[in-house]
Amino acid sequence: MERYDIIIVGxxxxxxxxxxxxxxxxxxxxxxxxxxxxxxxEKAHEILNYPGLPAVxxxxxxxxxxxxLESMNIAITEEKVTLIYPMGxxxxxxTGNNNYEASAxxxxxxxxxxxxxPNEEEYLGRGVSYCATCDAALYKGKTVGIVxxxxxxxxxxxxxxxYAAKVVYFPQYKEETHTRDNVEVIREKAAxxxxxxxxxxxxxxxxxxxxxxxxxxxxxxxxxxxxxIPGLEMDGNHVKAERDLxxxxxxxxxxxDIAGLPYQYIKxxxxxxxxxxxxxxxxxx
Numbered sequence: 001m002e003r004y005d006i007i008i009v010g011x012x013x014x015x016x017x018x019x020x021x022x023x024x025x026x027x028x029x030x031x032x033x034x035x036x037x038x039x040x041x042e043k044a045h046e047i048l049n050y051p052g053l054p055a056v057x058x059x060x061x062x063x064x065x066x067x068x069l070e071s072m073n074i075a076i077t078e079e080k081v082t083l084i085y086p087m088g089x090x091x092x093x094x095t096g097n098n099n100y101e102a103s104a105x106x107x108x109x110x111x112x113x114x115x116x117x118p119n120e121e122e123y124l125g126r127g128v129s130y131c132a133t134c135d136a137a138l139y140k141g142k143t144v145g146i147v148x149x150x151x152x153x154x155x156x157x158x159x160x161x162x163y164a165a166k167v168v169y170f171p172q173y174k175e176e177t178h179t180r181d182n183v184e185v186i187r188e189k190a191a192x193x194x195x196x197x198x199x200x201x202x203x204x205x206x207x208x209x210x211x212x213x214x215x216x217x218x219x220x221x222x223x224x225x226x227x228x229i230p231g232l233e234m235d236g237n238h239v240k241a242e243r244d245l246x247x248x249x250x251x252x253x254x255x256x257d258i259a260g261l262p263y264q265y266i267k268x269x270x271x272x273x274x275x276x277x278x279x280x281x282x283x284x285x
Contacts, residue, residue, distance in 0.1 A: 002100075006103070007030045007032065007102035009228075012037060012256055013265045014258075021276035027280060031076050032077045033078070043058055044265075045058065047061060080131075082134055091103075091104070122195075124227060128215070129215060143168075143214050145203045145211055151177070154169070190218075203216050246282070255271035
């Protein structure tokens with residue numbers, strides 16, 4: 001399998017900055033995230049403190065960042081990273097469709113909005129999953145519930161129908177759903193994972209209903225860092241990092257909102273530069 005020097009997860013100002021610096025330092029990188037970069041940037045009305053771009057709008061900053069990546073031939077791989085395994089001298093990076101390897105990783109995923117559902121973390125891997133395309137085959141002929149936090153997760157619900165006997169989809173957004181006819185859609189708010197002995201047994205909703213499933217898939221835009229990389233040390237909602245943005249896992253670096261306050265674009269871009277330089281130094285050893 002092809003191995004990259006650095007895989008960068010996240011395409012906000014922090015991830016873009018890290019990708020630019022690592023490329024300048026002649027490292028073989030893979031930048032993973034949305035081709036629209038950050039929805040936070042895209043929706044920003046006006047940014048007043050970004051040096052060289054006074055009173056820049058979010059869409060204009062987005063355009064500038066994309067232009068910089070294009071000028072350096074840095075491509076964005078639009079795949080959602082679901083799990084990263086530290087393997088000693090490299091990292092195995094898993095997405096819904098592929099597996100990658102890298103000698104170092106930089107997390108620039110931002111802060112995950114909202115708290116995990118009660119019992120979610122306890123039953124991860126025991127009836128709770130974050131990737132339908134990864135684990136669909138485990139539920140062949142079974143009944144599954146899928147909690148989707150954005151319309152793009154409907155594709156995973158449709159994919160699951162190729163394996164599961166019954167798929168129930170719980171959209172946690174207001175937009176109209178467009179799933180296959182054999183996907184049952186229930187518009188109720190997910191409230192908790194229902195335990196059933198060693199594994200999860202279903203989903204409880206805020207409306208007071210309980211649904212029994214063989215497996216529950218929780219599909220958010222991004223996965224909590226401590227679920228993304230087993231053993232990653234946290235400090236509240238942020239990853240605990242040193243001044244060089246290294247973490248407790250050798251070869252893993254963080255930058256941007258995930259590394260802590262303040263949530264500022266210029267701070268994120270600066271940290272992306274530092275994280276990339278720290279990763280380069282790590283690789284030299």
